[in-house]
Amino acid sequence: MAQVEVTRHLKEYFPQLAATPLSLPASSVAELVQALEADAPGFAFYVCDELGRLRQHVNVFVDDEMIVDRQRLSDRLGDESRVFIAQALSGG
């Protein structure tokens, strides 16, 4: 079971996720986003576009490393993986 934490900003829109970190069964980041969508309908379109690509200003980290595949989110997850989903830094 992957452990997922989402940014506070997303919890404002999806109070269902307030109690993260959540443990969800997912073997890839794409599967994890779908699992979050099932818990919080609409979530996937906040972090991905219609084609399933990660939005330009969103980041997903697996064990503190940014994911590699922003197009399909195919990065693999293990039982102990810790995932963090957040807005990309908009500097200023």
Next chain:
Amino acid sequence: MTKRVLVGTRKGTFIVEKNGMWKPRLAGHAGVGVNFVAADPNSGTLWAALGHGHWGAKMSRSDDAGATWTDAAQVKYPEGARYLSPPDPGEETVEGERHKLRPATLLKLWAIAFGGPGQVYVGTIPGGLFASQDNGQSFELNRPLWNHDSRGGDLFATEGSGITHWFGTPASEGGEFAAGLHSIEVDPRDPRRILVAISSAGVLETSDGGQSWRSRNKGMTNDYLPNAEAEWGHDPHFIQMCRAEPDHVWQQNHCGVFYSSDGAASWKKVSHPDQGVHFGFPIAVDETNGRCAYVVPGVSDAKRMAIDGGLFVARTEDGGETWRELRRGLPQEVAFDVIYRHALHISGDCLAFGSTTGNLYLSEDRGESWQTVTSTLPPIYSVRFA
């Protein structure tokens, strides 16, 4: 009926109401860009087109007059939706490839309009018209417009012609360089007749509820293409038809103010540059008199700002033959207000407009005099009476 003004801004939705004085209050979406907010006259539902900085464009609705808002059914391009656009600098092309074929994803929700009962329309970038027939429970891309010959044909099923006559528009604030659909005018006499306007393409009309579309750019001219009378490539900034006389249609265009008295079948340029009436973004048409319209002029496309630091509204009552400058109550020194295309609106004798500098101005006497409702709002994207 008590008038309200719905204001979409860079930092949220505001409602302005009159209790003695006109006063604004934050009504939702704090911190979020609101490109357009309007009330469905059929259902009373408030609709907002949001542009989240990080999370993309979202439709939001309120069924309790703005007390609470929820995410609505979302506007999404269907699988297989593609469009043509010029290559980006540095983007590789094959020999003879003038335009790149790209998958469509939602870049911006730009305009909302209402037709017959249950009908909600949304204009988007890249240039799409989405329609709901079920009070916004679901939205569907209008494919005949998406597949129009002028933009390369059916790109769902075929490779099309490879050539589009719809250009990009850098004018939308986010800088999305793709054609944008910003005006949706439904004929009050017949909701199957709709005019739409697309930045850097032109005006199109359907008379069969969106099953077929035809160009409505006869008489339009431009000053940025080698052929000044090209059928496509026009840059309407906003169009509006008269509610009581829908054959009277007005257009604030990149290249001047244009007027049609035959339902957009032909256009006539009615700019008066000697009075500053030429460049601008919004236009508002009197609800009963089709020959009466209002614009808020700016200097030019190269200088998008108030003329000589003095803000004014110009009104014509004779189909654009003559214009009158309406300045009373508006700042006449060091004013740099820019009025976006959706930020001027009319309701009876009342007019309101908002600017990029966060000023909201309102007139209750057909523009003869103006009051500053507030000067502290975020940059204003849309102003609509409800």
